[in-house]
Amino acid sequence: MTAGTSTTAARFRRFAEIEVRGVSPLYEQWCLGISTDPELLTLLDHLPSPRRQPNLLLGAARLAGVPLEDYRSFRRFVLQHWETIRRTLETRTTQTNEAGRCAVLLPLLTQIGAAEGRPLALIEVGASAGLCLYPDRYAYRYSPGPHLAPASGSPMPALDCRVSGPAPLPSALPEIVWRAGVDLSPLRADVPDDVRWLEALVWPGQEHRTERLRAALGVVRREPPLLVEGDLNEEIAPLVARAPQDAVVVVFHTAVLAYLDAAGRARFASTMTGLTGQRERPVHWISNEGAGTLTGVAGALGKSPGERDGSFVLRHDGRTVARTGPHGQYLDWLP
Ligand SMILES: C[S@@+](CC[C@H](N)C(=O)[O-])C[C@H]1O[C@@H](n2cnc3c(N)ncnc32)[C@H](O)[C@@H]1O
Structure with a gap:
């Protein structure tokens, strides 16, 4: 695991534990899953740091139609639709308007x-x-x-x-x-x-x-x-x-x-x-x-x-x- 991967893993773990815990159990499960998933972390690490934001990946996967199911089906979907998701990661930013x-x-x-x-x-x-x-x-x-x-x-x-x-x-x-x-x-x-x-x-x-x-x-x-x-x-x-x-x-x-x-x-x-x-x-x-x-x-x-x-x-x-x-x-x- 590279230094970049460990940083990306830490970002997803932090997002799971600080941002979504108690608020979105499914996102907590997905982000904890990503934080220990070398295959997904390696894909993310090919992107520049601002494009590896947890909220951006989650939004890009949702935009591509990821089913709201457990981590296994999330990762399967992300791997299958990576090109579509990557394009969103490269062209959109998180713009949550609340x-x-x-x-x-x-x-x-x-x-x-x-x-x-x-x-x-x-x-x-x-x-x-x-x-x-x-x-x-x-x-x-x-x-x-x-x-x-x-x-x-x-x-x-x-x-x-x-x-x-x-x-x-x-x-x-x-x-x-x-x-x-x-x-x-x-x-x-x-x-x-x-x-x-x-x-x-x-x-x-x-x-x-x-x-x-x-x-x-x-x-x-x-x-x-x-x-x-x-x-x-x-x-x-x-x-x-x-x-x-x-x-x-x-x-x-x-x-x-x-x-x-x-x-x-x-x-x-x-x-x-x-x-x-x-x-x-x-x-x-x-x-x-x-x-x-x-x-x-x-x-x-x-x-x-x-x-x-x-x-x-x-x-x-x-x-x-x-x-x-x-x-x-x-x-x-x-x-
Ligand atoms: C997370 S959204 C928040 C939107 C809104 N303020 C709200 O609270 O619902 C952050 C927004 O800031 C914009 N933004 C980031 N850096 C900016 C900059 N240097 N100049 C203008 N807008 C910027 C982003 O494009 C994005 O739409």
Whole structure:
């Protein structure tokens, strides 16, 4: 077994034990199986490191139609369909778009709108298909806490979010007058191949997320956001300049910074620090990212002992305010 193989094995074992254990038993079984399968590990090791991500392989296998059965049938299918799966691994990236994350963004969005007394212009960097740009279109069930829904109704069941700590839970949905996103490769809600890819990225055992995804895609299709193709570091300042003058600009991102190298993250953090400090038109910056992705930036939290594995960290203008569930399932507001 080469050093590369042992690294790939460790990635799959970690994914099994940290990401999917207790959430998707089938993916846990498959990833543990791969982590000790020299034949599959060798195939994967012919690909560059970013193309060996567990979530990418699982999505590519799902897109190719792998049956949701035990590891033996998974590996048989992957070996039989390797050329198709490899093509997906080489051309797609993981772009999981989870509207559920709006549940942990909403308290800050409502708070910002109320404090500024003006409607919001939302800009999401790393927007995928843009589903998180519609927090005012979904319903929410905080527990303990309020249940909220748009006056026109929600296209999907309420987003459930367990809450602890002194979270400033909203009593109303924010008014949003403009929505824009940037992505290296924006996905389109009206392109069937893109929709199939988004569905393939939802884990088995999480069927409520597929239902939510389809409903949120319907929202985007009816009222598409401005989605710009490009690198967030190049596009963020021009997008901020395009936002309507009478709205409060909020730039946010969730599950994106892990895709950037250290220099890219530092450049982004520095741009955002500049934009939040602008005298004429300060923007608000909400970051909801895996713990550790903004290490070294003022206010960033690293991993701490006893931290829930896989938690995200929520920050407002660089100040850490909460730990959050990676799909928006919980919000642990810090005292
Ligand atoms: C895991 S998805 C998250 C999507 C969405 N933010 C959400 O939480 O549902 C990460 C997205 O970031 C995009 N991305 C990664 N690096 C980027 C960059 N340098 N510039 C713009 N988008 C990027 C990817 O293409 C992908 O769509």
